[in-house]
Amino acid sequence: MALLEIRNLTIEFETTRGVLRAVEGLDLDVEPGEALGIVGESGSGKSVSLLAAMGLLPPTARVRADRLAFDGRELATLGARERRRINGGAMAMIFQEPMTSLNPCFTVGFQIVEALREHDGISGTAARSRAADLLSTVGIPDPAEALKRFPHQLSGGMNQRVMIAMAIACRPRLLLADEPTTALDVTIQAQILDLLAELRRAHGMALVLVTHDIGVVAEIAERVVVMYAGQALEADRVETILARPRHPYAAALLAALPERSHGSARLATIPGTVASLLPPPRGCRFAERCAHADARCRDEAPVLTRSGSTVIRCHKPLGARDA
Amino acid sequence: MAVDASATPRAHGPARAFVDAFLRHKGALASLVVVALVVLLAIAADVVAPHSPQVQYRDAVLRPPAWAAQGSWRFPLGTDPIGRDILSRIIHGARYSLLIALSVVALSVVIGTAIGAIAGYVGGTVDLVVVRLMDVLMALPGLLLAIIVVAILGPGIVNAVIAIAVVFLPHIVRTARAAVLVELSKNYVAAARLAGAKARFLIIDTILPNCMAPLLVQAALSFSGAILEAAALGFLGLGAQPPTPEWGAMLADSREFVLRAWWVVTFPGLAILIVVLALNVLGDGLRDALDPKLRRS
Amino acid sequence: MLEATGLAKTYRVSRGPLRAGAALRALDGVDFTAVDGETLAIVGESGSGKSTLSRLVCGLEEPSAGGLRMDGAPLRADPRLVQMVFQDPYGSLNPRKTALDLIAEPLRINTALDATARATAARDIMRKVGLAAEHERRYPHMFSGGQRQRIAIARALVLRPRVLIADEPVSALDVSIRSQVLNLLMDLRDEFRLCLILVSHDLHVVRYLAHTMLVMYLGRAVEQGPAAAIFARPLHPYTRVLLASTPTATIGKRPERIRLRGEIPSPLDPPAGCALHVRCPFAIDRCRAERPLLRELDGRTVACHRADDPAIATFA
Numbered sequence A: 001m002a003l004l005e006i007r008n009l010t011i012e013f014e015t016t017r018g019v020l021r022a023v024e025g026l027d028l029d030v031e032p033g034e035a036l037g038i039v040g041e042s043g044s045g046k047s048v049s050l051l052a053a054m055g056l057l058p059p060t061a062r063v064r065a066d067r068l069a070f071d072g073r074e075l076a077t078l079g080a081r082e083r084r085r086i087n088g089g090a091m092a093m094i095f096q097e098p099m100t101s102l103n104p105c106f107t108v109g110f111q112i113v114e115a116l117r118e119h120d121g122i123s124g125t126a127a128r129s130r131a132a133d134l135l136s137t138v139g140i141p142d143p144a145e146a147l148k149r150f151p152h153q154l155s156g157g158m159n160q161r162v163m164i165a166m167a168i169a170c171r172p173r174l175l176l177a178d179e180p181t182t183a184l185d186v187t188i189q190a191q192i193l194d195l196l197a198e199l200r201r202a203h204g205m206a207l208v209l210v211t212h213d214i215g216v217v218a219e220i221a222e223r224v225v226v227m228y229a230g231q232a233l234e235a236d237r238v239e240t241i242l243a244r245p246r247h248p249y250a251a252a253l254l255a256a257l258p259e260r261s262h263g264s265a266r267l268a269t270i271p272g273t274v275a276s277l278l279p280p281p282r283g284c285r286f287a288e289r290c291a292h293a294d295a296r297c298r299d300e301a302p303v304l305t306r307s308g309s310t311v312i313r314c315h316k317p318l319g320a321r322d323a
Numbered sequence B: 001m002a003v004d005a006s007a008t009p010r011a012h013g014p015a016r017a018f019v020d021a022f023l024r025h026k027g028a029l030a031s032l033v034v035v036a037l038v039v040l041l042a043i044a045a046d047v048v049a050p051h052s053p054q055v056q057y058r059d060a061v062l063r064p065p066a067w068a069a070q071g072s073w074r075f076p077l078g079t080d081p082i083g084r085d086i087l088s089r090i091i092h093g094a095r096y097s098l099l100i101a102l103s104v105v106a107l108s109v110v111i112g113t114a115i116g117a118i119a120g121y122v123g124g125t126v127d128l129v130v131v132r133l134m135d136v137l138m139a140l141p142g143l144l145l146a147i148i149v150v151a152i153l154g155p156g157i158v159n160a161v162i163a164i165a166v167v168f169l170p171h172i173v174r175t176a177r178a179a180v181l182v183e184l185s186k187n188y189v190a191a192a193r194l195a196g197a198k199a200r201f202l203i204i205d206t207i208l209p210n211c212m213a214p215l216l217v218q219a220a221l222s223f224s225g226a227i228l229e230a231a232a233l234g235f236l237g238l239g240a241q242p243p244t245p246e247w248g249a250m251l252a253d254s255r256e257f258v259l260r261a262w263w264v265v266t267f268p269g270l271a272i273l274i275v276v277l278a279l280n281v282l283g284d285g286l287r288d289a290l291d292p293k294l295r296r297s
Numbered sequence C: 001m002l003e004a005t006g007l008a009k010t011y012r013v014s015r016g017p018l019r020a021g022a023a024l025r026a027l028d029g030v031d032f033t034a035v036d037g038e039t040l041a042i043v044g045e046s047g048s049g050k051s052t053l054s055r056l057v058c059g060l061e062e063p064s065a066g067g068l069r070m071d072g073a074p075l076r077a078d079p080r081l082v083q084m085v086f087q088d089p090y091g092s093l094n095p096r097k098t099a100l101d102l103i104a105e106p107l108r109i110n111t112a113l114d115a116t117a118r119a120t121a122a123r124d125i126m127r128k129v130g131l132a133a134e135h136e137r138r139y140p141h142m143f144s145g146g147q148r149q150r151i152a153i154a155r156a157l158v159l160r161p162r163v164l165i166a167d168e169p170v171s172a173l174d175v176s177i178r179s180q181v182l183n184l185l186m187d188l189r190d191e192f193r194l195c196l197i198l199v200s201h202d203l204h205v206v207r208y209l210a211h212t213m214l215v216m217y218l219g220r221a222v223e224q225g226p227a228a229a230i231f232a233r234p235l236h237p238y239t240r241v242l243l244a245s246t247p248t249a250t251i252g253k254r255p256e257r258i259r260l261r262g263e264i265p266s267p268l269d270p271p272a273g274c275a276l277h278v279r280c281p282f283a284i285d286r287c288r289a290e291r292p293l294l295r296e297l298d299g300r301t302v303a304c305h306r307a308d309d310p311a312i313a314t315f316a
Helices: A046-054 A080-086 A110-117 A126-138 A156-168 A184-205 A213-220 A239-243 A246-255 A295-299 B014-023 B026-041 B084-120 B125-140 B140-155 B155-185 B187-194 B200-236 B245-252 B263-289 C048-060 C101-108 C115-128 C145-157 C177-192 C203-209 C229-233 C237-245 C285-289
Strands: A004-015 A016-030 A035-039 A061-064 A065-072 A089-095 A175-179 A208-213 A221-228 A231-237 A304-307 A311-312 C004-015 C024-034 C039-043 C067-068 C074-075 C082-085 C165-166 C193-200 C211-217 C220-227 C295-297 C300-302
Touching: A004 C048, A016 A208, A016 A231, A016 C039, A035 A046, A035 A213, A046 A061, A046 A065, A046 A295, A061 A213, A065 C145, A080 A089, A089 A156, A089 A295, A089 C220, A110 A126, A110 A156, A126 A156, A156 A184, A175 A184, A184 A208, A184 A213, A184 C237, A208 A213, A208 B245, A208 C177, A213 A239, A221 A239, A221 A246, A221 C145, A231 A239, A295 B026, A311 C193, A311 C295, B014 B026, B014 B263, B026 B084, B084 B125, B084 B155, B084 B200, B084 B245, B125 B155, B140 B155, B140 B200, B140 C237, B155 B200, B187 B200, B200 B245, B200 B263, B245 B263, B245 C193, C004 C048, C024 C039, C024 C048, C024 C067, C024 C193, C024 C211, C024 C220, C039 C203, C082 C145, C101 C115, C101 C145, C115 C145, C115 C229, C165 C177, C177 C193, C177 C203, C193 C203, C203 C229, C211 C237, C220 C237
Parallel strands: A035 A208, A035 A221, A089 A175, A175 A208, C039 C193, C039 C211, C082 C165, C165 C193
Antiparallel strands: A004 A016, A004 A061, A004 A065, A221 A231, A231 A311, A304 A311, C004 C024, C004 C067, C067 C074, C211 C220, C220 C300, C295 C300
16 A cells, blocks of 8 residues: 555645646555655645645645545644644655754754644654764764854754754655755755755655755665646656656656766757646647647546556657557 | 737736836825815815805804804804804815825925935945934924924924924835835845946836825825924914915814803814824725735735 | 966855965866867866856956966957857846847957947847747747747857857757757857867766767866877776766666765865875875876876776776
């Protein structure tokens, strides 16, 4: 049984210009211990999906799903207290901007101890000692001193480690990470990704990593979901998608990477920009930018089809006519 | 070369966006109507008012409003201690209040913005001196400061305007300085500098237009404050002098008759209340429309 | 051709009213040469001094030491010669001006052209960057990130400068838009024979675009020379770490696994000797004691005592 099961997730927001469907028909499965990457650009709905799983969306968001279950339990039916017990406990999340995700008014030690107190019920010296252990696990030098520091006294990388420490404090079975390294330097990013991989290995923790950087997903994920304009367009094992992407968007995204344009005089591009979702296009959302799109693509929205480990939403997937 | 033909659906400039946002604020709309009405009355005072504000009707001293016993519709809101029609005086008084407020705001905003912008831009010692000076001015209670200025310059409407402008100046300077400081650190200012812009161009052409929002709100709110301060000075006899039908002065004239004839102070007081309230709500509406962070989406 | 010699910038940081100000050496003596029609990439992370360097080159700030020469003659801040495109497409355009006004502004400030002539020149460059007539009267908030960068590029080039500094021009853009803007920069570089100075932390972009590169750490140049040579065989440990830390979207092609310890030290208190030694996996005593100077090795210059030490080399 999957640790996190999402079926047909739809998230809508009321705006002055109408109802915005930020996410439509998203299916997601995370097995225990698995690393899943969600790749998408701005407006793809990747961050909003994570927030919905954690129940962190504002009341103005309308979240509907056929199934949104963690560890077999339907999250929508849980009361607030039950939900809070899971959030930060068995299911935890880390965010993109470490500087603003930590409370600037309290020391790092205070914030970690708060998490421990809420979920594990320990406090006082025991909690502080455990907090110091956690800081040491995430690679912060001189943990006892670090506990007394405020977030603004630490660097971005340090703050991200603190956030990870808080998140893993109660040994979560699933860690959701929303662009955790985007705001960090590349050498620090490598350290943080190493840390996440190590924590997965040590605790058997499942990881869902949302990012716009395909390289990051290649480094750390086992399966990948590619999202665009609120929909999942392709999902597969990471080796498969990187070597043989079936959806034209995934293929175009990979082709546009500078590292794949060696030897050519120009970089491959994807013409145009993301279609407006107010109102959403009638057919495939990628159709107007797709080199292969035809009339059917523009009129009829493709549905998700599964075959083996591949999930794809396209009328004309690449390689379908391969010998 | 691939032409990027798309754009976000909002196809309006900043002015139109502001009007749209403003129209959504029901309170501000109502207040706008009230203020517009007052302005119209002030402009058309000679035509609208039933009597002249100066004429004294010796036979109709201290008459109550029309609906009370002994009142008549000849003097709808009654008469004052020397027989002048209160309604007419209030309508004419609107002129004075509005003109005073307009002059105060114009004076303080023009001078205050200049001082604040220069202080914010130049920084260093100049900024330090300006800020401290403004702190000193703000440390004094507003009315007290106004009284001091009038005491130095002498009573009268013009000097009252100067005095109130001095009271409001530090607030404008602060707002302008803060707004300029915020914009200074932004990249579009660096880009303008990179294009060769010098100080004058930068301040007037690049930075100040982007500081308009807080200044406009400040100006709108100062408007109502100015009316109140003018009324206070008038009440103390330091602003408009009798027989000018300025609302505050009207209160002063009739102070001793409050118990015998409630209408002589109530209606001028109500006039002040309504106009100030309307201007405040209008200012709120302006702020909400101009400040994207407070806008309800 | 743009040459920089010994560029340095030190800021005084106040440490309170009672203590003397501390010296923050943002840039500590950097030389480079940028050739017409070629791209020089300046690579580094936060604290490397690359932003300070770009601000010195375009004249937004004055160097504390060192100078610039254009075709042999000394160069001081001149908007007609050196221009810059900023990283964030959202804050670098005046929200109250239309696209046409923004692009024509440098002409308004620096030339005596009348309004019609300015508009014509602005339109001309707008076409070149891929903006159409319908975009002229629009305000910045009506454009997407990629379009705003095009406006910024058009504005930077309307005066036909010799040098264009692109400071992380695509980092804030969506991945699918990046290649459009990068292609545009390359085309314009070729058409106008620009010295393109690309400041970037993204080594994939650098590898694709750059002819020469300069790797910086804590205000100093650690390795510089032809990009192809450096990517083929990076000699400085920091360059190697940068390459090893950059994620690649290809499974199986794993660069060497080498990491730095800890965090970048504060530039207020840089380490003695080699700036990297506290974090470098190959540091020896000499690295602590003696600051390495740039020396020629294998077709580029590198500042490392152990650059030619076979014990720490990985691939041939």
